[in-house]
Amino acid sequence: MKLYSYFRSSAAFRVRIALNLKGLPYEAAFVHLAKGEHRAAGYGAINAQALLPTLDDDGKLLTQSLAIIEYLDETRPEAPLLPRDAPGRARVRSLSMFVACEIHPLNNLRVLQHLKRALAQNDEQINAWYRHWIADGLAKFEADLAQGPGTGKFCHGDAPTMADCCLVPQIFNAQRYQCDTASYPVTMRVFAHCMQLDAFDRAQPSKQPDAEK
Ligand SMILES: N[C@@H](CCC(=O)N[C@@H](CS)C(=O)NCC(=O)O)C(=O)O
Known part of the structure; x- marks a missing residue:
């Protein structure tokens, strides 16, 4: 592949x-x-x-x-990256889509470039935009994990799922833009748990052959 x-x-x-x-x-x-x-x-x-x-x-x-x-x-x-039971699969898809459809698109490269080039926003304004949507999204993600009966060591249960595949890169983005993550204790506990696994660690940006220092 x-x-x-x-x-x-x-x-x-x-x-x-x-x-x-x-x-x-x-x-x-x-x-x-x-x-x-x-x-x-x-x-x-x-x-x-x-x-x-x-x-x-x-x-x-x-x-x-x-x-x-x-x-x-x-x-x-x-x-497997999706649970066997239908409600579990729906929850993992929901958490995954929340990151992929509700948080990430607002801070995508072409959105930030449009803010800069077409709307003449400066770096400070763009960073404020970025942090606003991270804070808005992660607060809701945190509430979902905190309320969700399925939350375990990972976003759903005690084995990694597609939801963790989505969460971890989003936290890397938040950290890159110095977003404060202290108010998301459940989310950050799951993130820390994921990062103990080699599969997550090896996938991180700084460990890719094309990484720029
Ligand atoms: N929903 C898409 C998002 C893909 C996406 O936005 N990829 C970004 C990089 S993370 C990209 O190619 N951005 C190019 C751009 O915004 O022009 C997915 O989950 O694959």
């Missing part, structure tokens, strides 16, 4: 974690987001959405991190 990735892409980070948790080896192809390589025609032929990641599984091109993770779970069921 080949994963089109960029060290700082949190959506690619989700898939790197999933591949590691399942013990699936992959080759990485690097697409430099900050240089706009994802918008070049060559990558457009691979991913018409012009987003990272893309997974190439023996010629099958898969896009959207949650769709990729579910595909991996269906085709390689060992080390």
Whole structure:
């Protein structure tokens, strides 16, 4: 398998974690987001959405991190990333989508670039935007974990799921922008637990071959 990735892409980070948790080896192809390589025609032929990641599984091109993770779970069921029970699966999907659909898109590269280039916002204003949506999102994620009867050592239960694959990169983003995470004790306990696992640790941005110092 080949994963089109960029060290700082949190959506690619989700898939790197999933591949590691399942013990699936992959080759990485690097697409430099900050240089706009994802918008070049060559990558457009691979991913018409012009987003990272893309997974190439023996010629099958898969896009959207949650769709990729579910595909991996269906085709390689060992080390499942979704619970067996339907309510559990719905909860894991809900937590995953909350990160992927409600938090992450507001702070995506093209959104921040639009704030800067079209709306003339300065770095301070953009950082304030970023931190606002992280705080709004993580407060709700925390409430969900704190209330949810299924929360365990991980977001759901005592084994890692797709929800943890989504949470961990989002916390890395929060930390990169110096967001205060002290008010999210359950979330940060789960994050710390995940980071003890090699599958999460090896997937982190600074450990990728294309990482910039
Ligand atoms: N919902 C998509 C999000 C993909 C996405 O936004 N990827 C980012 C990197 S984390 C990207 O390619 N951004 C390019 C841009 O905003 O122009 C997924 O889960 O795969």
